[in-house]
Amino acid sequence: MGAQLRLLRRRIRSVKSTAKITRAQELIASSRIVKAQQRMQAAEPYEKEITHAVSAVLSNTSNVDHPLTVAKENPATAGVLIVTSDRGFAGGFNANVLREAEALKNHLAERGIEAKPFVAGRKGITWHSFRGREMVAEWSGFSDNPSYGDAKRIAEALIESFKDEAGIDEIHIVYTRFVSMLTQSVQVTRVLPLEVEETEIEPTEGPMPYYEFEPTAGDVLDALLPRYIESRIFNALLQSAASEHASRRRAMKSATDNANELIRTFTQQMNQARQAEITQEISEIVGGANALADAAAGKE
Amino acid sequence: MAKLRVGVVSPEREIWSGEADMVIAKTVDGEIGIMPNHAPVLGVLVEGGVLRVKRGAEGDLVAAVHGGFLSVADNDVSILAEAAELGDEVDVAAARDALQRAQASIDAGNNDAEAEEEARLEAKRARARLRAAGEDI
Numbered sequence: 352m353g354a355q356l357r358l359l360r361r362r363i364r365s366v367k368s369t370a371k372i373t374r375a376q377e378l379i380a381s382s383r384i385v386k387a388q389q390r391m392q393a394a395e396p397y398e399k400e401i402t403h404a405v406s407a408v409l410s411n412t413s414n415v416d417h418p419l420t421v422a423k424e425n426p427a428t429a430g431v432l433i434v435t436s437d438r439g440f441a442g443g444f445n446a447n448v449l450r451e452a453e454a455l456k457n458h459l460a461e462r463g464i465e466a467k468p469f470v471a472g473r474k475g476i477t478w479h480s481f482r483g484r485e486m487v488a489e490w491s492g493f494s495d496n497p498s499y500g501d502a503k504r505i506a507e508a509l510i511e512s513f514k515d516e517a518g519i520d521e522i523h524i525v526y527t528r529f530v531s532m533l534t535q536s537v538q539v540t541r542v543l544p545l546e547v548e549e550t551e552i553e554p555t556e557g558p559m560p561y562y563e564f565e566p567t568a569g570d571v572l573d574a575l576l577p578r579y580i581e582s583r584i585f586n587a588l589l590q591s592a593a594s595e596h597a598s599r600r601r602a603m604k605s606a607t608d609n610a611n612e613l614i615r616t617f618t619q620q621m622n623q624a625r626q627a628e629i630t631q632e633i634s635e636i637v638g639g640a641n642a643l644a645d646a647a648a649g650k651e
Numbered sequence: 652m653a654k655l656r657v658g659v660v661s662p663e664r665e666i667w668s669g670e671a672d673m674v675i676a677k678t679v680d681g682e683i684g685i686m687p688n689h690a691p692v693l694g695v696l697v698e699g700g701v702l703r704v705k706r707g708a709e710g711d712l713v714a715a716v717h718g719g720f721l722s723v724a725d726n727d728v729s730i731l732a733e734a735a736e737l738g739d740e741v742d743v744a745a746a747r748d749a750l751q752r753a754q755a756s757i758d759a760g761n762n763d764a765e766a767e768e769e770a771r772l773e774a775k776r777a778r779a780r781l782r783a784a785g786e787d788i
Contacts, residue, residue, distance in 0.1 A: 393665065404722050
């Protein structure tokens with residue numbers, strides 16, 4: 352009996368310390384979501400403007416044949432940028448992204464396109480290397496607080512490979528979109544070749560004004576498109592970072608709740624065991640006393 | 652008189668937005684001045700340029716703009732800079748230091764072409780920051 356009590360006490364102690372850790376993680380994550388959300392909002396004007404500028408150029412030039420906008424006739428390979436987190440403790444965050452990336456890979460395979468993974472985030476990298484999958488490029492160390500420089504590095508690698516004849520023919524991004532504190536959904540988007548119709552600006556403003564270009568439309572497009580892709584990737588990284596914190600907060604909250612629940616049941620069991628022990632001791636004493644009394648009565 | 656609505660944005664944040672009478676920026680073709688009712692323009696800005704926003708009574712807003720674009724349409728002027736710094740945010744000592752280091756690296760002359768190019772760019776940026784801060788170089 353005493354052994355069971357000790358065992359329960361030990362388990363309660365260990366669950367309590369786990370709960371403390373998960374609770375702390377939860378609080379850290381919640382404070383970071385706010386920061387990540389602010390960064391997302393701060394990056395919004397730039398992204399809006401650059402999308403606007405790209406659609407302005409594309410609507411002004413009748414024959415767009417920039418290498419970055421032309422779809423290759425027989426795409427054979429596609430680069431897939433998979434945005435995962437560096438640390439775990441975030442519930443199904445990385446598993447969801449990787450599952451969606453697998454689905455995309457199968458989907459591309461049906462079209463006869465080979466998917467080449469470009470992976471950001473340590474979790475995605477280990478997932479790939481554990482399975483012996485080859486990665487074209489990998490980046491890590493910034494998933495919870497990405498800077499524009501990180502997006503630039505990624506974009507450079509992707510664009511270079513896209514421009515290369517023997518390189519990739521399409522670019523897709525798989526990332527987690529931050530819809531709200533409670534909802535984050537995995538998003539698969541194609542970045543290149545650019546779909547001219549696919550602009551986020553509502554067509555309500557009518558036809559675009561006729562722009563003058565400094566120096567020429569081609570040069571502006573040359574400079575603009577890489578920036579546009581960088582900004583799309585930066586947006587994906589920021590969304591992913593905010594989502595990572597949100598799912599970590601949720602995962603840690605349910606872990607804390609579970610730990611508290613466990614503590615409650617263990618405490619109950621422990622009290623029961625203690626009570627049982629006391630009851631047994633009392634009945635032993637009473638039984639002993641009765642036996643003594645009976646023996647004494649028999650002697651007389 | 653009509654006013655320009657000006658926004659200076661970098662990928663990480665919106666640096667400044669407000670109304671102005673005139674915007675002067677430096678594109679790869681040369682300086683360009685934008686006044687209200689200007690025709691729509693999309694221009695590529697030079698690395699290490701200085702942007703001047705004339706606001707009338709409030710005085711000029713000066714910023715160092717490193718690369719990026721200028722887009723004008725319908726009295727909306729947006730400056731999309733990869734990196735930008737307002738004149739009064741510039742750390743003058745740090746900029747002077749950066750300029751000196753870059754200059755020393757160019758003067759030493761024992762760099763490969765790429766490193767030299769990098770140093771030249773660095774010097775250009777530092778100069779733009781100093782000019783934006785209203786310092787003499």
